[in-house]
Amino acid sequence: MMEVEEIRRLFGIAIEREIESNEFYAKAAKASTDASVKAIFTDLAKDELGHMELLERFREDPTLPMKMIKPAVDYKVAEEVALPRLSTDMKPADAIALAMKKEQQAMEAYRAMAAQCTDDSLKVIFNNLADMELGHKNRLETLFVDIGYPEAF
């Protein structure tokens, strides 16, 4: 069984990722010239704070049953889309695409860590974190499908 301190350290790493993401989206919101894109990045920054708060609750009390709800499906939309370059004049769909790619990357990073673990309880934590990122990815993929395939001509 893993030490409580070690669990707290792992959650600390996950929290750092959320803080970095929050800062990234806040900066992107500030730099965006398009009002809609600015709003999307502002919402994403807020989302990351929400994720951070959730992880902090688990870090404070690692005895809480840490079982993320695993989404029933993964449509793998992010996997089909190229990572857009961050720019001040990007379109709303590119802003969402960038965010869902980041969630995909986070999910894959946790899955890779889980795969490398020999400690079963550590593996469970990393897989739970990957499931959390999958949930975020799913939500963003739904948004992307809403706006990423315009019938515009």
Next chain:
Amino acid sequence: MTNSMQEAMKSDVILITGSNTTWCHPVFGGMIKKAVKEKGVKLIVIDPRETDLAKIADIHIRQKGGSDVAWLMGIQKIIIDNNWHKKEYIDTRCEGWDDYLKSLQAYTQEMVSAVSGISKEDLTAIAKLYATGGRAAIYYAMGITQHSHGVDNVKAISNLALITGNLGVEGGGVNPLRGQSNVQGACDMGALPNVFSAYQPVTDAAVREKYAKSWGIDVATMDAEVGMPVTLMVDNAGEKIKALYIMGENPMMNDPDLHHAKHQLEKLDFMIVQDIFLTETAEMADVVLPAASFAEKLGTYSNTERRVQLGYQVLEPLPGVRQDSEIIADLATRLGASNFPSTPQALFEEMRMVTPSYRGMTYERLAKSGLRWPCPTEDHPGTPVLHTAKFTRGLALLVPLEYRPSMELPCADYPLLLATGRLLEHYHGGNMSRQSFTLDTLKPECELEMHPEDAEKLGIKSGDWVNIETRRGKVKVRAKVTATVDKGALFMPFHFHEAPANMLTNNALDPIAKIPEYKVCAARVELAS
């Protein structure tokens, strides 16, 4: 369509305008009838004609031809004045409110009633039922789009759905009923002057590179400029356009102002027509390529709700007849494409690899019940409702609109207003349905519908031969005196080459969509000698 046809049963209110749904989209017309009769869905029909659905509607109002922006914006003003709009939805999902609200002030009930002929009481009744009746869907067809201000009409519809929170919800939406069985698919596949499949712009070098690689051609040979819409191709025939390759289209029946269209097509150096019958246009062609009918080919159709469906070949084509995809692939190969897919299956596989919204579709998946795009991955179930959380531009834009009259209005010389359209028994220019013995027996002849009061003034009875004349031409046709049309209005189907309605229609275009004004042209009628 932003939503799906099956959702008619989940709506509380349905507003139909510019669509004779049971005649022109009979399957969906039946679904609407079922929703009204079995589910008690409230139905509003705004149409100058008393259609089948108008007869079962809770509200049927006849508007004057060409007045759609006025009545649509007018009811929006009533909705807002009565506080029936959805403020939270507007605040969180829309922008442009101030300019929109300012433009709305012009649409006083007096102005709207004068332009549209709809009384203040009727405008309020429409506004109240649509805005307060629950989930409300709008369905429209070419009665809305075929105007010199067709784009404004559609924007006015979008505004109405937005201020009442009816976009992005099941049972709601803005739902154009497309005019042809696969026009959605044709547009999705880039049969437009400015885009490749999935509306990817031809002006984007990376997009051109993708297609060049896929087809095995040199990207430098691809045209980087936007082409012309079909209406402008005809206008430019013999000048910028030297040759035309026309597939499954019969401009010599379907284009506005046929005298002009014929004159223009005659200027071409070379014309190819690929069709299943020898149409009026094919008779003018230098080369005719006989193509297989629906039953003789394998392929997909994308219907009005974005559902892609697989059609199977059940008959062998006649000798000398080939599938469209074979003809195009053969031509592409002879023009230098080294990797152009030559079978329907290979074509579909190539298409989905370059078309993100169709990428998740396979023949195996489509065989079940079709899939609605966007369907971006093979795990994705397709998308029945668009924009549930976001719009393409992020926030939806409420558009300020100014009412512009149609290009022709009634005058002393031409006191009546003609609209053209379709009958239940026939389809489009008639070159398919009039080959059917059954359908042509049911409706063998063109009839001009006119109101009894107008007919009486002119001494016309049903069955009389009359001449209808506009600034473009004159056509002899049988009269049908009926209150289906409003006073001052005329309706004529465009299926009959013996009485070609498009000899009469106006080729005035919408400045953005370049769609002709088929629905409003000034006309006069007299007994034929």
